[in-house]
Amino acid sequence: MIKAYAAKASDADLAPFELERRALKPTDVKIDILFCGVCHSDLHQVRNDWKNSKYPVVPGHEIVGKVTAIGDDVKNFKAGDLVGVGCLVDSCQECGACKDDLEQFCEKGATWTYNSPDKHLGGHTFGGYSESVVVDEEFVLRVPENIAPEAAAPLLCAGVTTWSPLSHWKIKKGDKVGIIGLGGLGHMGIKFAHAMEAEVVMITTSPDKSKDAKRLGADAVLISKDEDQMKKHQGSFDFLLNTIPVGHDLNPYAALLKRDATMVLVGAVEPLEALHGGSIIMGRKRIAGSLIGGIKETQEMLDFCGEHNVVSDIELINIQDINKAYDRLQKSDVKYRFVIDMQSLKSS
Amino acid sequence: MIKAYAAKASDADLAPFELERRALKPTDVKIDILFCGVCHSDLHQVRNDWKNSKYPVVPGHEIVGKVTAIGDDVKNFKAGDLVGVGCLVDSCQECGACKDDLEQFCEKGATWTYNSPDKHLGGHTFGGYSESVVVDEEFVLRVPENIAPEAAAPLLCAGVTTWSPLSHWKIKKGDKVGIIGLGGLGHMGIKFAHAMEAEVVMITTSPDKSKDAKRLGADAVLISKDEDQMKKHQGSFDFLLNTIPVGHDLNPYAALLKRDATMVLVGAVEPLEALHGGSIIMGRKRIAGSLIGGIKETQEMLDFCGEHNVVSDIELINIQDINKAYDRLQKSDVKYRFVIDMQSLKSS
Numbered sequence: 001m002i003k004a005y006a007a008k009a010s011d012a013d014l015a016p017f018e019l020e021r022r023a024l025k026p027t028d029v030k031i032d033i034l035f036c037g038v039c040h041s042d043l044h045q046v047r048n049d050w051k052n053s054k055y056p057v058v059p060g061h062e063i064v065g066k067v068t069a070i071g072d073d074v075k076n077f078k079a080g081d082l083v084g085v086g087c088l089v090d091s092c093q094e095c096g097a098c099k100d101d102l103e104q105f106c107e108k109g110a111t112w113t114y115n116s117p118d119k120h121l122g123g124h125t126f127g128g129y130s131e132s133v134v135v136d137e138e139f140v141l142r143v144p145e146n147i148a149p150e151a152a153a154p155l156l157c158a159g160v161t162t163w164s165p166l167s168h169w170k171i172k173k174g175d176k177v178g179i180i181g182l183g184g185l186g187h188m189g190i191k192f193a194h195a196m197e198a199e200v201v202m203i204t205t206s207p208d209k210s211k212d213a214k215r216l217g218a219d220a221v222l223i224s225k226d227e228d229q230m231k232k233h234q235g236s237f238d239f240l241l242n243t244i245p246v247g248h249d250l251n252p253y254a255a256l257l258k259r260d261a262t263m264v265l266v267g268a269v270e271p272l273e274a275l276h277g278g279s280i281i282m283g284r285k286r287i288a289g290s291l292i293g294g295i296k297e298t299q300e301m302l303d304f305c306g307e308h309n310v311v312s313d314i315e316l317i318n319i320q321d322i323n324k325a326y327d328r329l330q331k332s333d334v335k336y337r338f339v340i341d342m343q344s345l346k347s348s
Numbered sequence: 349m350i351k352a353y354a355a356k357a358s359d360a361d362l363a364p365f366e367l368e369r370r371a372l373k374p375t376d377v378k379i380d381i382l383f384c385g386v387c388h389s390d391l392h393q394v395r396n397d398w399k400n401s402k403y404p405v406v407p408g409h410e411i412v413g414k415v416t417a418i419g420d421d422v423k424n425f426k427a428g429d430l431v432g433v434g435c436l437v438d439s440c441q442e443c444g445a446c447k448d449d450l451e452q453f454c455e456k457g458a459t460w461t462y463n464s465p466d467k468h469l470g471g472h473t474f475g476g477y478s479e480s481v482v483v484d485e486e487f488v489l490r491v492p493e494n495i496a497p498e499a500a501a502p503l504l505c506a507g508v509t510t511w512s513p514l515s516h517w518k519i520k521k522g523d524k525v526g527i528i529g530l531g532g533l534g535h536m537g538i539k540f541a542h543a544m545e546a547e548v549v550m551i552t553t554s555p556d557k558s559k560d561a562k563r564l565g566a567d568a569v570l571i572s573k574d575e576d577q578m579k580k581h582q583g584s585f586d587f588l589l590n591t592i593p594v595g596h597d598l599n600p601y602a603a604l605l606k607r608d609a610t611m612v613l614v615g616a617v618e619p620l621e622a623l624h625g626g627s628i629i630m631g632r633k634r635i636a637g638s639l640i641g642g643i644k645e646t647q648e649m650l651d652f653c654g655e656h657n658v659v660s661d662i663e664l665i666n667i668q669d670i671n672k673a674y675d676r677l678q679k680s681d682v683k684y685r686f687v688i689d690m691q692s693l694k695s696s
Contacts, residue, residue: 096607097607102607102632105607105630105631105632107583168632235455247622247625259444259445259450259453262634265625265628265629266629267625268625268629269624269625269626269629270624270625270626271622271623271624271625272622272623272624272625273622274595274619274620274621274622275619275620275623276617276618276619276620277595277613277615277616277617277618277619277620277637278617278618278637279637280613280635280636280637281613281614281616281617281637281638281639282453282637282639283453283637283639284450284453284516284636284637284638284639285636285637286610286634286635286636286637287628287634287635287636288628288632288633288634288635289625289626289627289628289629289630289631289632289633289634290629290632291629291630291631291632
């Protein structure tokens, strides 16, 4: 049994919990967890907002740690390696999606890092708010040694969620890219788009976020409540990355797109307000979705982060402070990602 | 002055009207109108549904006729040619959209065939419910001589509106293409997708449309109200062409798309019901709009129709019956397009 933190019901605080990890299969890697990022979806799952939570919930899918043991057939990792685990720990590896390196869309259903049926032990999977984890090497990522491991943890979800659409829609030097919403996802969107040499515009309702947006790499800030500013930027964006985590009106943002340009939603897994057909019929515009990223592109993202020295802006906490952190997360009171120092678990 | 039919106010029936056409400029073509299709947008404009109508409204943008005179510099047409005019009669010819052969998105504003500011005579443009029209040759289309001219008229709007997205999204042999909605647009969508050798599925709420859908070229019919059928086709479509002309729920249709596949809206220029973000985030799906087509692709569509013998299914009427036709159009009581025999105007 290993130490962890879990929620035992939708109204329960996270509290110490003990869980079992499986014995190593030949292709498994055992990882001692150093750091685990706190994703907004952890909060959704703990509170059963998506009505699919299974208790106890041990959240955490932004895991960075050290390999401590490997199965006999493991080829790519050895003890001591700095590695990461994101949202996925398994998939069928055979369907069209898996063959296209998009395991998140596995046609037989990917195994998520927590709250997903556990093929090995039965029950459901437990995430990274724990001492260690055992993962098939196909789902283990290599974390560059030159970036701070605690600040790399959020790359495993917030990072790849914003990287994937920017990469898939081939954002390049000089493209005018708008990042809508400045939170855990948005701040990574700014950093990546900036590192890709795009012209980055932070689009936010809050004028007080301007200074920080520019520090993160935005070339300009567009206040979406200011109709004159919105009109000035109308029809001028090559790409919009929409990170707003709740339902909202897409029409004003669609108006910002150039002809044939795309806005990608990564945040709002809930109903949006009524889209006007004319908002996309005029200008042959596109609205698309994107969900985290496959293992191959997660590794590409991490390698890019090593080369360009991109990490998340984080606030490091002890696991004992996780419930307070959730309260602050709900008020968007974090710049920009809580990361748990898992060493703190030892004193639980 | 030439004879025409016009609505003088939003609550007025269409009635005989006389209008002036401009004298030929050097690049102009004069066309005697043989046939004019009746588009649903004619009805919207006559009734001021879009709040931008200018009266009197002379509708009609599905025009087929014979060239009777040409300006001194006209290069591509001569008297006697069978030609067409669609939704566009002018654009700046200089902006990015015009240079990309997408004059419908002219950045300075295209001149629409009716109800658009008239650069030459002042006032606004008058459409094809009239004896003749004068149009710059850049906006005149060549109609293949081997297809029935009356059945070719609706190609100029309903045709290119459905052709353009099927062509732009590169529908090819074997693609599973769903055409949503069987009306003036949908019936052309079936014919084109079938001629492109796609596997065509007609998606409709009405089981009684099945037989006709198959006659038009559909390989199968999917009744969208039947949840079992919808589930069976889930995640299986390479492309969806959504011709529904009113606001509706996109979510059940988005569920039909394969990963990375696109649904294009061409009908609903009005607010849609709430889209769930998850409907496109799961599967990285895309929803796009498309508006008629540029002049180049309209000609490509007409040439394709000549080669593949594709025309619209029409009901030929006299102009004196136009108000009755509008009443039937509003009840979707037409298979699938009214076309006015403009010879009837002579007896008005």
